[in-house]
Amino acid sequence: MSQLPSRDLLExxxxxxxxxxxxxxxxxxxxxxSRRPVRKVPTLRGKTVINLFYENSTRTRTSFELAxxxxxxxxxxMSVATSSIKKGESLYDTxxxxxxxxxxxxxxxxxxxxxxxxxxxxxxxxxxxxGDGMHAHPTQALLDAFTIRKSLGRISGLKVAICGDIAHSRxxxxxxxxxxxxxxxxxxxxxxxxxxxxxxxxxxxxxxxRLEPAxxxxxxxxxxxxxRERLGEALLPSLREYARTFGVSRALLDRLAPNAxxxxxxxxxxxxxxxxxxxxxxxxxxxxxxxxxxxxxxxLLYMLIGESQSSRAPT
Amino acid sequence: MIRIHGAYQLGTSLEIDEAGAILIEGxxxxxxxxxxxxxxxLIDLRAHLREPGDEPAEDLESGLQAAAAxxxxxxxxxxxxxxxxxxxxxxxxxxxxxxxVRGARFLPFxxxxxxxxxxxxxxxxxxxxxxxxxxxxxxxxVADPALLRRAMExxxxxxxxxxxHAELPELSAGTVMHEGPNxxxxxxxxSPRAAEVAAVARDIQIAELTGxxxxxxxLSCGASVELVKNAKERGARVTCDVSPHHLAYTxxxxxxYDSNFRIVPPLxxxxxxxxxxxxxxxxxxxAIASDHAPHPDIAKRRPFASAAPGMISFETTLPVLLALIExxxxxxxxxxxxxxxxxxxxxxxxxxxxAGDFTLIDPRCAWTVSRESLRSKSANTPMLGREVxxxxxxxxxxxxxxxxx
Numbered sequence: 001m002s003q004l005p006s007r008d009l010l011e012x013x014x015x016x017x018x019x020x021x022x023x024x025x026x027x028x029x030x031x032x033x034s035r036r037p038v039r040k041v042p043t044l045r046g047k048t049v050i051n052l053f054y055e056n057s058t059r060t061r062t063s064f065e066l067a068x069x070x071x072x073x074x075x076x077x078m079s080v081a082t083s084s085i086k087k088g089e090s091l092y093d094t095x096x097x098x099x100x101x102x103x104x105x106x107x108x109x110x111x112x113x114x115x116x117x118x119x120x121x122x123x124x125x126x127x128x129x130x131g132d133g134m135h136a137h138p139t140q141a142l143l144d145a146f147t148i149r150k151s152l153g154r155i156s157g158l159k160v161a162i163c164g165d166i167a168h169s170r171x172x173x174x175x176x177x178x179x180x181x182x183x184x185x186x187x188x189x190x191x192x193x194x195x196x197x198x199x200x201x202x203x204x205x206x207x208x209x210r211l212e213p214a215x216x217x218x219x220x221x222x223x224x225x226x227x228r229e230r231l232g233e234a235l236l237p238s239l240r241e242y243a244r245t246f247g248v249s250r251a252l253l254d255r256l257a258p259n260a261x262x263x264x265x266x267x268x269x270x271x272x273x274x275x276x277x278x279x280x281x282x283x284x285x286x287x288x289x290x291x292x293x294x295x296x297x298x299x300l301l302y303m304l305i306g307e308s309q310s311s312r313a314p315t
Numbered sequence: 316m317i318r319i320h321g322a323y324q325l326g327t328s329l330e331i332d333e334a335g336a337i338l339i340e341g342x343x344x345x346x347x348x349x350x351x352x353x354x355x356x357l358i359d360l361r362a363h364l365r366e367p368g369d370e371p372a373e374d375l376e377s378g379l380q381a382a383a384a385x386x387x388x389x390x391x392x393x394x395x396x397x398x399x400x401x402x403x404x405x406x407x408x409x410x411x412x413x414x415x416v417r418g419a420r421f422l423p424f425x426x427x428x429x430x431x432x433x434x435x436x437x438x439x440x441x442x443x444x445x446x447x448x449x450x451x452x453x454x455x456x457v458a459d460p461a462l463l464r465r466a467m468e469x470x471x472x473x474x475x476x477x478x479x480h481a482e483l484p485e486l487s488a489g490t491v492m493h494e495g496p497n498x499x500x501x502x503x504x505x506s507p508r509a510a511e512v513a514a515v516a517r518d519i520q521i522a523e524l525t526g527x528x529x530x531x532x533x534l535s536c537g538a539s540v541e542l543v544k545n546a547k548e549r550g551a552r553v554t555c556d557v558s559p560h561h562l563a564y565t566x567x568x569x570x571x572y573d574s575n576f577r578i579v580p581p582l583x584x585x586x587x588x589x590x591x592x593x594x595x596x597x598x599x600x601x602a603i604a605s606d607h608a609p610h611p612d613i614a615k616r617r618p619f620a621s622a623a624p625g626m627i628s629f630e631t632t633l634p635v636l637l638a639l640i641e642x643x644x645x646x647x648x649x650x651x652x653x654x655x656x657x658x659x660x661x662x663x664x665x666x667x668x669x670a671g672d673f674t675l676i677d678p679r680c681a682w683t684v685s686r687e688s689l690r691s692k693s694a695n696t697p698m699l700g701r702e703v704x705x706x707x708x709x710x711x712x713x714x715x716x717x718x719x720x
Contacts, residue, residue, distance in 0.1 A: 092613070092616045110618070112620050113503050114501065114502075114619045117572045118618045133620075134504075135501060136502065198496040198499045199499050
């Protein structure tokens with residue numbers, strides 16, 4: 001098996017195509033584990049994984065927790081509401097406290113971009129980024145890649161359109177990074193308030209003001225959740241206008257390539273990003289994404305902490 | 316009498332004795348300094364000494380000693396302390412305390428508005444009488460153009476210098492670095508150049524409207540320098556400075572969220588950095604100011620966006636600038652001017668200097684930046700652990716040696 005280049009997974013940068021392929025291949029095997037009557041293997045027995053979540057995210061946290069448990073690791077959840085973090089403990093002090101508990105991996109979700117990098121600098125164990133600010137959500141991009149490969153048989157040479165709030169989306173960033181690295185033609189689309197001027201340059205993708213050119217003959221459409229708070233920031237006048245101008249309709253779906261699929265990281269706003277009934281369209285792979293999430297996270301935990309890893313000195 | 320052998324003079328014209336030594340009135344000292352440069356005492360237009368309120372980061376004693384060790388004979392102290400220096404009584408106390416320190420000369424700035432709240436003017440005449448060399452709201456822009464107009468008119472009544480951090484706060488709210496491909500990649504909120512450049516344009520117009528002296532602090536954009544250049548050609552009484560960080564680094568140096576590079580204004584593109592270098596070389600930029608901003612470890616040892624902005628620079632300004640002279644980015648004469656005559660002119664000093672102040676610089680002196688070698692109480696600099704070349708070996712204030720390496 002191809003080793004990962006770092007003992008952490010902080011972002012897509014640093015992963016080469018062969019690493020991505022290795023992770024996806026490994027996830028194939030773990031997908032099978034989740035479908036067995038007894039969904040547990042002893043691979044990570046005796047290992048400890050701490051889920052450190054500074055933002056609420058039931059689905060991602062549950063996915064990581066299941067992944068760890070199905071590998072027989074001890075998974076512990078630390079969420080902000082039940083810890084001293086709320087009392088103002090700094091991330092540095094939290095890192096030192098975690099260090100003393102000797103975990104093998106810490107999975108962190110944090111509202112600040114770069115928080116996982118910070119944690120990785122101060123911890124000996126593996127750090128897995130479960131979403132940091134607007135920066136990255138690498139396991140989401142990997143599970144999306146897994147879903148795409150499983151549906152379309154390949155993860156290169158595809159036209160992919162990512163629609164919605166690109167500016168604030170760590171999912172968009174990690175997907176752009178991964179999909180361009182794997183040799184796909186990536187397009188982003190949304191109102192200019194939600195696509196930073198330098199986004200094309202930063203990620204080597206094409207930006208559009210209209211859905212039509214982005215969706216024309218696309219193999220994959222990825223819809224992003226529109227957050228209500230964008231309305232108060234003068235980024236959008238109303239959800240109704242967004243749905244009218246950037247919501248995906250059946251007519252638009254007909255422009256896609258014949259076997260195209262529709263992805264959404266969830267939770268979906270039916271009637272905003274997509275016409276209400278289209279969310280259940282046969283092209284939708286939303287539930288496959290959820291299933292892939294557990295398998296990909298199992299693969300990553302296995303690859304990062306499954307083999308004997310030398311520890312590094314924290315700073 | 317101070318006798319210095321083997322050094323040569325840059326921007327000074329002191330007598331030389333029969334043995335070839337440069338003679339300076341003052342303490343009794345004789346030393347050899349082959350290849351060193353004797354320059355007018357360096358003047359730092361902008362630094363944060365943190366007293367009162369944040370003494371764990373720095374205080375008058377450590378700050379003025381660190382400044383002297385960095386070659387600065389005089390330091391303009393920003394008023395953004397806790398509480399802010401917005402009245403004459405506090406200025407007097409600070410001057411009194413600073414006078415006891417064997418270090419750089421203390422030149423306080425007072426606040427432009429009370430409590431730096433941007434609402435009411437301070438008693439500027441009282442601040443000046445107490446020892447302030449100018450007024451500014453430090454890192455906070457006086458964003459209300461009508462208030463800036465009145466502040467400049469009132470300051471001009473008493474011939475008081477106004478220093479402004481030019482920024483449109485609405486356009487930069489919540490931002491932590493330069494807006495560009497790097498901020499997009501890192502997922503950090505970026506401040507567009509327009510947040511500074513539009514404020515520079517507006518503030519120059521207000522300076523011209525009032526006829527007052529306006530100093531624009533720590534410019535970060537090439538377009539800002541262009542505006543200052545045009546204003547000067549029209550005869551506007553506008554001056555500006557740049558920090559050594561903005562001459563040396565770019566937004567790419569933020570790298571993987573290195574909080575040492577979280578500074579305000581943010582580090583910008585290589586094109587901006589190059590335009591700032593040209594501005595120093597052609598004299599459009601009047602001064603290089605350290606913008607020394609000490610923070611304790613706990614304030615910097617945080618994820619990027621929540622780390623306190625600023626880096627220390629009293630002791631690293633010379634090695635940073637000397638490296639830029641060495642690689643041809645900056646002209647030596649321009650740097651010496653921007654650290655001495657330039658800021659003296661901004662402050663309106665008679666004779667364009669403090670006559671008894673000198674700095675002796677050894678451009679080859681190698682040393683390592685470390686917690687042990689730094690006099691500052693804080694160590695928030697990306698240079699930490701690096702071996703550098705160039706240092707002040709003697710700093711003289713009114714003939715008195717306040718630092719000797």
